[in-house]
Amino acid sequence: MTFTFSTAAEVRFGCGVLEQLADHVAASGARALVFINRTLFEQAEVMQWMEASFRTHTIQVHFIALPGSEPVADDIDRWTKTAQDFESQVIVGIGGGSTIDTAKAVAAMAANPGLVRDYLEGVGALTLRQPALPFIAVPTTAGTGSEVTKNAVLTVPELGVKRSLRSPLLLPRLALLDPTLTLSLPPALTAETGMDALTQLIESYVSVKANPLTRALCLQGVALAGRFLQRAVQNGRDIDAREGMMLASLLSGMALANSGLGAAHGIAAALGGTCGVRHGRACAVLLPEVMAVNLPGCITGFAEIYRAFSGQQERDDRSAAELAVTTVRTLARRIGIPERFEAHEVEPRHIPALVKGSQGSSMKGNPRALSEAEIEAIIAAVTS
Numbered sequence: 326m327t328f329t330f331s332t333a334a335e336v337r338f339g340c341g342v343l344e345q346l347a348d349h350v351a352a353s354g355a356r357a358l359v360f361i362n363r364t365l366f367e368q369a370e371v372m373q374w375m376e377a378s379f380r381t382h383t384i385q386v387h388f389i390a391l392p393g394s395e396p397v398a399d400d401i402d403r404w405t406k407t408a409q410d411f412e413s414q415v416i417v418g419i420g421g422g423s424t425i426d427t428a429k430a431v432a433a434m435a436a437n438p439g440l441v442r443d444y445l446e447g448v449g450a451l452t453l454r455q456p457a458l459p460f461i462a463v464p465t466t467a468g469t470g471s472e473v474t475k476n477a478v479l480t481v482p483e484l485g486v487k488r489s490l491r492s493p494l495l496l497p498r499l500a501l502l503d504p505t506l507t508l509s510l511p512p513a514l515t516a517e518t519g520m521d522a523l524t525q526l527i528e529s530y531v532s533v534k535a536n537p538l539t540r541a542l543c544l545q546g547v548a549l550a551g552r553f554l555q556r557a558v559q560n561g562r563d564i565d566a567r568e569g570m571m572l573a574s575l576l577s578g579m580a581l582a583n584s585g586l587g588a589a590h591g592i593a594a595a596l597g598g599t600c601g602v603r604h605g606r607a608c609a610v611l612l613p614e615v616m617a618v619n620l621p622g623c624i625t626g627f628a629e630i631y632r633a634f635s636g637q638q639e640r641d642d643r644s645a646a647e648l649a650v651t652t653v654r655t656l657a658r659r660i661g662i663p664e665r666f667e668a669h670e671v672e673p674r675h676i677p678a679l680v681k682g683s684q685g686s687s688m689k690g691n692p693r694a695l696s697e698a699e700i701e702a703i704i705a706a707v708t709s
Contacts, residue, residue, distance in 0.1 A: 328536035332579050333462070333473045333497040338572065340564065343503040346417070346463065347378040353459035353498065354414025356385045358407065360428040362420030362465055365506075366390035387411050391420060395487070395597060395604060396427040397480045401434060401441040408435040408458070415459045421518070422469030422604070425462045426477035429497070430490050432460040433477075441479065445488040446686055448481060453492040462497040465506040467557070467570035468518025468605055470525060470578015472500035478594070478604075486598040486682055502575055504568040512558050516660040519554040519570055520609030523653070525577035526550065527612070528587035531619065531626040532690035539584040544633040546576035551634035558660040585690030588683070589615040592704060595682030600671050609662040613654035614703050620650060622693040668709045679704050 337345065350357050357379070365371055366388065379386045389404065408416065408431050416435070418428025434441050436455040443449035462472035471477075476491040510518070529535060530543035553569030560566065592615070593607035620627060628645035632638055634652060637645075658664070671679075680700050688695070695703075 326537075328538070328583070330538050330583050331475060331493055331496060332582065333500040335498070336473065336500045336502070336575070338502040338575065340503060340505050340568070342501050343463065343506065346375070346461070346501060347382045347384065349461055349499050349501070350379070350384055350415055350417060351382040353461070355383065356412055356414045357387070357417055358411055358413040358431070359386055359388050359417040359419065360391055360404075360424050360431070361388055362424050363390040363392050365419060365465060391424050391427060393421055393423055395423045395480055396430065396477070397482060398440075398442045398445065401427065401430045401479060404431045405434040405441070413458060415461065417461045417463065419463040419465065421464070421466040422471040425464060425469070425471040426479070429460055429462070429471070429495050430477040430479060433457040433490065433492065433495050441490060442481060444490055445479060445481065446491055447486070448484065448488050453494050455494075457494050459498045461499045461501065463501045463503070463506070464571070464574070466510060466514065466518045467507055467567070467574040468521040470522065470574050470581060472497060472502065473575060473578040474582040476582075480598055484598075485678065487594040489686060500575075502571055504564065504571045507567045507571060508562055508564070510561060512561065513661060514605075515561060516558045516662055517603065517605035517609050518574070519550065519557060519660070520612060520657060520662060521605040522546070522570065522574040522577045523550045523554065524589050524608040524612045525581045525586060526573065527616070527630055527653075528589060528690065529577065529580035529584045530630060531623045531692045532584045532587060533692060534690050535584040539580040542576045542580045544629065546573040546580070547630055547633040548636070549573035549576075551636070555656065555660055586687040587615065587691040588619070588688055588695055588700070588703070591683045591685055591688035591691070592679065592700065594685050594687060595679045596671065599678050599682055600675055602666065602670055609657060610664070610666060610707050611703065613650060613657060614706050616650045616653060618695065618699060618703055619691065619693050620646060626692070665707050665709045671708050673705075673708060676701055676704050676708065
């Protein structure tokens with residue numbers, strides 16, 4: 326047995342750890358470029374505290390407020406020039422996965438020549454050589470786990486695809502996870518990001534590249550999602566649920582960075598690139614259908630997932646595996662995830678392009694090699 330495991334250099338988790346941000350920024354440099362979710366940026370009390378904290382440490386800061394939409398390759402090149410012009414010594418990303426991926430990509434490209442598309446999987450041919458600028462990730466959602474992964478997912482609109490900038494050099498210097506930052510997340514976004522985390526946990530667990538360490542993380546994360554996801558959607562002020570889901574998301578990021586994902590993420594990338602469907606929403610709708618297709622090759626894995634999720638141990642593997650699919654489908658309905666995408670989101674005419682666009686790196690981890698006909702059937706099943 327051989328495997329490697331990589332994650333952020335340091336992880337700090339707990340209510341209130343955001344208060345440590347300026348201390349850690351100061352340890353990395355005196356000039357910080359901070360990418361921050363626009364919703365948080367517009368909260369005057371938060372920004373006043375943050376600016377005062379940076380001043381106390383004599384840190385010069387340039388804030389860039391992002392809308393939360395998924396990052397586009399050309400935007401990374403534009404923000405990279407900003408980072409270089411500002412002579413940034415440290416990059417910070419405060420927000421959801423798109424904000425963190427933007428900051429992560431800029432931290433890498435500020436230290437490497439060329440355009441970001443030159444380095445994207447399946448688009449360019451270059452490899453990152455120089456270490457990224459010190460990067461600190463502060464997630465405000467519980468879903469992507471991007472704060473501990475070594476890739477940034479970017480959209481290339483002219484190609485209609487989403488592709489990863491991927492390198493161990495992208496791993497953050499520090500991940501600060503403060504569950505209180507997720508308390509104001511609305512129910513729909515809580516549901517979508519939570520289902521994204523659950524998708525990552527399940528796909529990483531049954532991935533062909535899984536190892537004992539990633540599987541252990543996944544089972545712990547699945548148990549947390551089983552206990553807390555619905556609670557977090559129903560009561561956003563439930564701090565125990567928010568803490569549990571942020572931990573589940575963290576574990577999912579640690580796992581996927583080392584074991585890869587599967588078909589739900591492969592198809593979700595195509596849906597984002599071709600149709601502009603939000604990543605969390607795409608994964609949430611796709612997960613039950615992909616699990617149903619993968620079921621014949623995942624009896625033991627899905628049985629273990631069901632037992633971790635439900636806490637029930639007595640069923641035989643076949644029954645437990647089938648219940649895993651049913652349970653995930655039922656959970657999705659209970660927290661407001663639709664069975665299908667709206668007609669304006671995905672149209673039947675998009676299906677051929679979606680099948681072609683699904684063949685990215687995520688699909689390589691799927692426990693079954695899916696034919697184009699099977700991929701098409703999955704997409705058709707969730708298309709109105």
